[in-house]
Amino acid sequence: MKNRIISPSPHVHSGDSIEKNMYGVLIALVPAFICSVLFFGLGAVVVTLTSVAACLVFEYAIQKFLLRQCPTIFDGSALITGVLLAFNLPSNIPLWIIVIGALVAIGIGKMSFGGLGCNIFNPALVGRVFLLISFPVQMTTWPVPAGIHTPLVDAATGATPLALLKAAVHTGKPVSELISSGTVSGYRDLFLGNTGGSLGEVAALALLIGFVYLLFCKIITWHIPVTIFATVFLFSGILHLANPDLFINPVFHLLTGGMMLGAIFMATDYVTSPMSVKGMTVYGIGIGILTVLIRQFGAYPEGMSFAILIMNAFTPLLNRYFKPARFA
Template sequence: MKQLYVAPSPHVHGSDTVSKNMYGVLIALIPAFICSVIFFGVSSLIVTLTSVIACVLFEYLIQKFLLKQKPSVCDGSAILTGVLLAFNVPSNLPIWIIMIGALVAIGIGKMTFGGLGSNIFNPALVGRVFLLISFPVQMTTWPKPMGFDTSYVDAETGATALSILKEGLMGGKSISELQASLPQVNDMLLGNMGGSLGEVAALALILGLVWMLIKRIITWHIPVSIIATVFIFSGILYLCNPEQYICPVFHLLSGGLLLGAIFMATDYVTSPMTKKGMLIYGVGIGLLTVIIRDFGAFPEGMSFAILIMNAVTPLINRYCKPERFA
């Protein structure tokens, strides 16, 4: 008789895979990517492609030649890191800078820790923050949305809503004086404003969130707790002094808040494992973001807030246990 398979139970599997989840997130990013190409033109496409190719290539080379492992670039995680890195930089960023960012993201952010599943910090954010500190000028020179444009780099540049606000407040102006130079809510919803290439289109990002929730790729806990915390905390500050602190809706729609809450903070590897932990993590990110934005020197605080909470995640996992059966 032929040989039978012998294994402990269970003998069936739910057919979920790592790559299904990774590609699921990539699909969720498509609407925001389309918006970005519409507003920033072909340069968005060039930056994203460069970033993805660089991330995949660096991961392949590191696994093949440095770690002597079987390369696992097909799982889609390097592609995802590439797309998220690109979404977090201005669309006119020089190609060589993007490649450095990709090398830091994959090389330092991910592979030094042991590759997929072992990293403590979100690789795309490690790359992004490295670039922000190393190339502050290029990283904060945002092209204005000009409608679909086939040229690269030479677009007209301008500030983001958050940097207009921060500079204005630092210069002693009040919010009502700045109101005219800030983008309108409907432009912010669609993404018709300056900013990193993937962060501007609020509605497209929310569409991505809905898709990921329906597909059960992520749960609501992290994005909702971040958004609710930012709304409530910035709302309290706004009610205290509306001339000094901008309204909560502006906070939610500006900068990397939605991109961060929906796609960066929800990174499986670097976020907590339990529902309670996820809520604490989300509240932490929300509080830190508003503190950095409203009281710090940087106009934007999302990346730092997520990285700080990434560092707290092991501690959260240690103390936040799931609801036990009894």
């Protein structure tokens, strides 16, 4: 036997790979993508494709020409960043803004920290927040979902449920009237996705299907999303009980805005979330509290992105102080 292979144990491997996990997340996002096309039409496809292409091109260029490394764009991580960034944008956003967002997400959010595995903040969220602050008008002009034939240009625009909530609070109207008066779509529409919002955040049902898929394939564990949902439900529930006119009920919070998308796909990002169950629980609680605080008391109608980014900054500390349960 020519040249036996010698290596330390173990001598077998589970067959798991980065690609399997990344493409698994992509598959879990497919139901949400289908819904986005059903509600927002061609615009959804264009935005998603542009974002993905831009992210891949930037990662390739930075790796090959700046860092002089072998490009790894096929491992799936830049692809996921592209899809998630797109899912955080309205379907009528100008393409050049998407490209800038991709450059910030990949260049600053990921590569400047050292590439895969080294970033502190979720790259898609870094891109999204950058765009929100730099282009507030374009980032908050939401098309009204008009089905698959939603026109690409000059689509009718309207406010998202959370924006309407913020407006109602400012004008002093009791929030409980929002849904009963029909200003905000009913719960069925919120659950299925027939409401204003970014591409990926509207269809709660589709996202939950994706969640089940991720759990089944053992790509993520249940701890972070469930902790976020539970914390949001409890915290907003307490507020609602204290003052139902000012604070809307918890189910509304769970179904609107980036709650589902953020809790299931963004907060569970491997690189930026804690490594132990205790750490993940604290992380989830933190995100839940911050999201409700920003939504109810902050200037922005949506708080999920900021909440996740803030807790991303705490992840190294959580890893340091919340260790897994030792055997002995």
